[in-house]
Amino acid sequence: MTSDLHLSAIVLAAASLLPLPGTAALAVHEVGAATAAHRVSVDAVVEAVRDTTLAAQVQGAVVVLAVKVGDVVKPGQELVRIDARAAQQSATASAAQVQAAQAGLNVARRDYERSQQLFSKQYISQAALDRASAQWQAAQAQVQSLQAQAGAVATQSGFFSIKAPYGGVVSEVPVALGDMAMPGRALVRLHDPAAYRVTAAVPQALAPALQGAATLGVELPGQRLDVPGSAVQMLPAVDAATHTAQARIALPAAKGLAPGMFARVWLPSAASARLVVPAAALVRRAEVTGVYVLGEAGRPLLRQVRAGRNDGGWVEILSGLQPGDKVATDPQAAAKVR
Numbered sequence: 585m586t587s588d589l590h591l592s593a594i595v596l597a598a599a600s601l602l603p604l605p606g607t608a609a610l611a612v613h614e615v616g617a618a619t620a621a622h623r624v625s626v627d628a629v630v631e632a633v634r635d636t637t638l639a640a641q642v643q644g645a646v647v648v649l650a651v652k653v654g655d656v657v658k659p660g661q662e663l664v665r666i667d668a669r670a671a672q673q674s675a676t677a678s679a680a681q682v683q684a685a686q687a688g689l690n691v692a693r694r695d696y697e698r699s700q701q702l703f704s705k706q707y708i709s710q711a712a713l714d715r716a717s718a719q720w721q722a723a724q725a726q727v728q729s730l731q732a733q734a735g736a737v738a739t740q741s742g743f744f745s746i747k748a749p750y751g752g753v754v755s756e757v758p759v760a761l762g763d764m765a766m767p768g769r770a771l772v773r774l775h776d777p778a779a780y781r782v783t784a785a786v787p788q789a790l791a792p793a794l795q796g797a798a799t800l801g802v803e804l805p806g807q808r809l810d811v812p813g814s815a816v817q818m819l820p821a822v823d824a825a826t827h828t829a830q831a832r833i834a835l836p837a838a839k840g841l842a843p844g845m846f847a848r849v850w851l852p853s854a855a856s857a858r859l860v861v862p863a864a865a866l867v868r869r870a871e872v873t874g875v876y877v878l879g880e881a882g883r884p885l886l887r888q889v890r891a892g893r894n895d896g897g898w899v900e901i902l903s904g905l906q907p908g909d910k911v912a913t914d915p916q917a918a919a920k921v922r
Contacts, residue, residue, distance in 0.1 A: 610918055612878060612910045615859055615901075628784035628833075630804070630845040632775035634750065640765035641743040642666060649761045657748040657774065664759070664771045668744035675741050678734035685727040692716075692723035752776045755843060775843055780835045782847045785828040791818060793851055794831055801850035802833060809838060859905055860898040866891060867915045875901075876918035878910040884918035 648665035651657060699716035702708045756773035765771060782802055786794055794800070797813045815834040822829050833849065835841070866889075867874045873891050876884035889904030905911070912918035 610878075610884065610921070611913045613862060613865070613913055615861060615905050615909045615911055616907055624790060624851045625803075625848050626784045626786055626790075626851070628782040628802075628847040628849045630835075630841055630843060630847050631781055631783050632777065632843045633779040633781055633834075634752070634776035635755075635773070635843060636749060636752075636775070637756075637770050637773045638663065638746050638749075639767075640666065640746070640769050640771055641767055642671070642740060643764070643766055644668065644670075644744060646759055646761055646763050646765055646771075649757070649759070651754045651757065651772065653754055653757055655754045657752060657754060659748055659751050661748045662745055663748055663754075664746040664765075666744040666746075666765050668741060671737070671741045671744060675734070675737045678730070678737045682727065682730045682734050685723070685730045689720075689723040689727050692720040696720040746771055748774065750776060777841075780838075780841045780843075782833050782835060782849060784831050784833070784847075784849045785823070785826065786818075786831045786849075786851075788822050788827050788829055790851055791829045791831070794818070797851070800833065802835065803848040803850065804838070804841070805845060806840065807838065809836060811835065858892075859901045859907065861901055861905070861911050862913050863894055863897050863899045865911050865913050865915065866899060875905070876912040876915055877905070878912065884912050884921055886919075 644666035646664060647667045648662070650661075650665075651663050657663065696716040696719070699708060699713045703710070703713045752774040753776075754772060754774045756770075758770050758773075759765065794816060795813075795818055797816070799813060800811045800816065802809045802811050811833055817832040817834075819830040819832070831849070861875060865875050867876065867886065872888055874886050874888045877887045879885045887904055890902040892900030892902045
């Protein structure tokens with residue numbers, strides 16, 4: 585996170601010369617409250633709204649690699665094909681088993697029909713008719729089971745051809761021709777260039793300002809876009825480690841966008857009162873930063889302060905000074921006063 589400090593109105597007393605007995609006059613400034621416009625930005629990254637990684641569902645060697653990075657593909661276009669010879673043989677065997685089971689079903693059905701005729705003439709017993717009925721039902725169940733297995737094999741055969749789910753641009757191809765594909769291994773990554781967004785991690789203290797903003801500025805390489813506040817989506821969760829919430833901001837149509845690009849989101853500015861002193865008044869000794877403040881007797885005393893950002897020759901003082909303190913602008917001259 586970065587911030588810009590623009591001093592809009594600096595309330596400082598005019599420089600005055602305070603002569604001390606036996607010393608040269610010291611130039612001082614009276615510290616006052618400075619009205620500062622504080623602008624905050626957060627780093628972000630450009631993402632495609634639809635970004636898909638296609639992975640293998642079956643095992644086999646890559647025998648066809650029809651695309652490369654940067655290619656534009658159409659919906660349903662074949663991207664990768666995996667060796668499916670073993671799967672085709674399994675599908676053929678399953679189909680043959682279904683045909684054999686259907687033949688057995690036809691025989692069992694005819695036997696059952698003949699048994700019904702013989703039973704009606706009392707040539708066979710009820711037990712014989714029940715056996716014929718059971719054999720016919722078993723043949724039916726076997727056909728249904730084999731048909732389901734054949735359907736599963738046929739469905740699995742479709743996994744060997746990887747096709748584009750939508751039209752887009754190929755952004756990554758992590759395999760090469762002849763590589764072994766395994767279930768879960770990424771084969772092709774593509775994204776839809778029709779819609780982009782930026783994603784930023786926003787400190788939870790700034791999230792309300794982001795949600796209530798009328799417009800936001802999104803800075804991209806070579807361009808800056810003004811985005812309406814309605815385009816902001818705050819995910820309903822805060823990271824427990826960083827205490828940041830993820831914000832997604834839909835981008836209007838723009839040229840030159842690509843997933844992974846750096847972006848910066850400028851949050852609304854807010855005015856605040858701050859204490860500032862001239863940069864020349866600071867004294868740095870080793871790890872100590874201080875300024876010479878005139879005491880009650882009019883003699884300068886070195887006081888340690890915590891300095892903030894330097895903006896245009898003025899340094900923000902975060903702690904160590906109060907409004908009304910008189911600071912020597914020439915530390916070297918102040919150090920000589922005894």
